[in-house]
Amino acid sequence: MRVTCPTKMNTYFRTTMFAFLLIHFLTISQSQGTIDLHQFRKDSHDDRVKREASHEPFVFPGLLPQQTPLQITPGGSETFLIQDVLLGDLCLVPTNMETRPAGSPSFGTFANGLASIGIEEGVILATGDSEIALGPNTSSNDGTTGGGTAGFDADLAAISGSSALFNVHYLEFDFIPDEDKIAFDYVFASEEYCEYVSTVFNDAFGFFLSGPGINGPYTDNAINIATIPGTNTPVAINNVNWTLNSSYYVTNAVNEFPGTPPGNCTAAETSQPTPLSTFIEYDGFTTNLTAEADVIPCEVYHIKIAIADIGDGIFDSAVFLGKNSFVSGDDNTRINVVSGYTDPNDETAEEGCENAYIAFEKVPPNSSVDISFVVESD
Numbered sequence: 001m002r003v004t005c006p007t008k009m010n011t012y013f014r015t016t017m018f019a020f021l022l023i024h025f026l027t028i029s030q031s032q033g034t035i036d037l038h039q040f041r042k043d044s045h046d047d048r049v050k051r052e053a054s055h056e057p058f059v060f061p062g063l064l065p066q067q068t069p070l071q072i073t074p075g076g077s078e079t080f081l082i083q084d085v086l087l088g089d090l091c092l093v094p095t096n097m098e099t100r101p102a103g104s105p106s107f108g109t110f111a112n113g114l115a116s117i118g119i120e121e122g123v124i125l126a127t128g129d130s131e132i133a134l135g136p137n138t139s140s141n142d143g144t145t146g147g148g149t150a151g152f153d154a155d156l157a158a159i160s161g162s163s164a165l166f167n168v169h170y171l172e173f174d175f176i177p178d179e180d181k182i183a184f185d186y187v188f189a190s191e192e193y194c195e196y197v198s199t200v201f202n203d204a205f206g207f208f209l210s211g212p213g214i215n216g217p218y219t220d221n222a223i224n225i226a227t228i229p230g231t232n233t234p235v236a237i238n239n240v241n242w243t244l245n246s247s248y249y250v251t252n253a254v255n256e257f258p259g260t261p262p263g264n265c266t267a268a269e270t271s272q273p274t275p276l277s278t279f280i281e282y283d284g285f286t287t288n289l290t291a292e293a294d295v296i297p298c299e300v301y302h303i304k305i306a307i308a309d310i311g312d313g314i315f316d317s318a319v320f321l322g323k324n325s326f327v328s329g330d331d332n333t334r335i336n337v338v339s340g341y342t343d344p345n346d347e348t349a350e351e352g353c354e355n356a357y358i359a360f361e362k363v364p365p366n367s368s369v370d371i372s373f374v375v376e377s378d
Contacts, residue, residue: 068112068115068279069112069115069134069135069136069278069279069280070110070111070112070113070116070117070133070134070135070279070280071110071111071112071134072108072109072110072124072130072131072133072134073108073109073110073111074105074107074108074129074130074131075103075105075107075108076107076108076109077099078097078098078099078171078173079097081099081107081109081123081171082094082097082123082171082173083097085109085122085123085323085324086122086123086184086321086323086324086325086326087175087324087326087327088323088324088325088326088327089178089326089327089328089329091178091328092175092176092177092178092326092327092328093175093176094173094174094175095173095174095175096172096173096174096302097172097173098170098171098172098173099169099170099171100169100170101149101169104169105129105130105131106125106126106127106128106129106130106167106169107123107124107125107126107130107169107171108123108124108126108130108131109121109122109123109124110122110123110124110130110133110320112279113280113320115276115279116135116252116276116279116280117187117189117280117285117288117320118187118287118288119185119186119187119288119320119322119323119325120323121322121323122185122320122321122322122323122325123171123320123321123323124318124319124320124321125169125171125205125305125307125318125319125321126169126307126316126317126318126319127166127167127169127203127307127308127309127313127316127317127318128167128316129316130318132191132281132316132318133189133280133281133282133318134280134281135277135278135279135280135281136277136278136279136281137252137254137274137276137277137278137280137281137282137283138254138281149165149166149167149168149169149308149313151168152165152168153165153168153170153306153308154218154219155206155208155218155219155222155224155304155306156168156204156205156206156306156307156308156310158217158218159204159206159224159234159236160202160203160204160236160308160310161202162200162202162310162311164200164310164311164312165308165309165310166308166309166310166311166312166313167308167309167313168306168307168308169306169307169308170304170305170306171305171306172302172303172304172305172306173302173303174300174301174302175300175301175303176298176299176300176301177295177296177297177298177299177301177328178297178298178328178329179297179328179329180294180295180296180297181292181293181294181295181328181329182209182292182293182295182301182326182327182328183290183291183292183293183325183326183327184290184291184292184321184322184325184326184327185288185289185290185291185321185322185325186207186226186288186289186290186291186319186320186321186322187285187286187287187288187289187319187320188205188226188235188236188240188285188286188289188317188318188319188320189280189282189284189285189286189317189318189319189320190203190237190282190283190284190285190315190316190317190318191281191282191283191315191316191317192237192283192315192317193237193241193251193252193253193282193283193284193285194241194242194251194253194263194264194265194266194269194270194283194284195262195263195264195265196237196263196264196315197237197238197241197242197243197264197265198238198241198264199238199263199264199311200310200311201237201309201310201311201312201315202236202237202238202310202311203236203237203307203308203309203310203315203317204234204236204237204307204308204310205226205235205236205305205306205307205308205317205319206218206224206226206234206304206305206306206307207224207225207226207291207303207304207305208222208223208224208303208304208305208306209222209223209224209225209293209301209302209303210222210223210301210302210303210304211295211296211299211300211301211302212295212296212299212300212301213294213295213296213299214293214301219304220302222302222304223293225291225292225293226289226291226319227291228240228245228248229248229289229290233245235248235286235289237317240286241284242265242266242268242269242284243266247287248286248287248289249284249285249286249287250276250284250285250286250287251269251272251274251283251284252274252276252277252280252282252283252284252285253265253269253270253272253274253283253284254274254277254283282316282317282318288322295328297328305319305321307319
């Protein structure tokens, strides 16, 4: 990496490394109920709105005392969300950036996500208002209409097995990789968990990558790289849950109806402690997963990140994309560069007067990398 600082400065450099570990304990259920509550979805949603004010979140005293609830900032231009937040490789210069529907509150950024979803910060793309994600989890079902819909998407229909798509949202762009792999981190979350697992309400999302050397079944011969690790199976509610691919699932279910588990929930799941409910609303989500693909360096590729409610538009889902995690390279190592000044009100540095610094943060921290930089003065 070459960093040029064309100002007069007495500069010192710090290399900072951070490692985070979040462990979720899961208990796998051996059975699953099959109660059909489809006809009660709208009624239960309306009842939830009336009851919500009376709900008190259950907090485990002393658990994760150093963590804070998820924070959501709705909005942001496509340039900010894609180039400034998502991309972590200075050589990946995005073009033809687009978010649809434009200006939707379903797009935004998040922070303080480590305690809940295992990703500290990044971009959120939801089917409803992005702020629905905010904890504590006070309802087993929550949702809004968000910013409308971008229309029908054949690729999401193929993944979900349904043509009943609602609240479709896109984030997409072109890029030119400088190495032969691309990868980024993500988490999928939904309010459809756990009542509507194995039903038609299979809210879906996809990362559809197209370009040279790719020959897949989706639009423009794209492939979907949001898949269960080691398989070609799309990550979706009916594919990742308490009983199926459960090692990639984290329950946050809140049982508002003590006794018989609602819908297709199991007693084993709804009886689990939910310490994460303090931090995030969604009733279930995946572990931190990585989307990756082989590419040809120096060629133009296109990625379409899409999400939709399936079956109806009542309960929300979202995908969280790790900040600076979209990189090109085999080891996915990236360097975050942060600059600062002694006086926060004066962004200049003069030799012998004011100091400045540049901090190099290496992610992940458990590997070595050489950093080359040049400091120049007028």
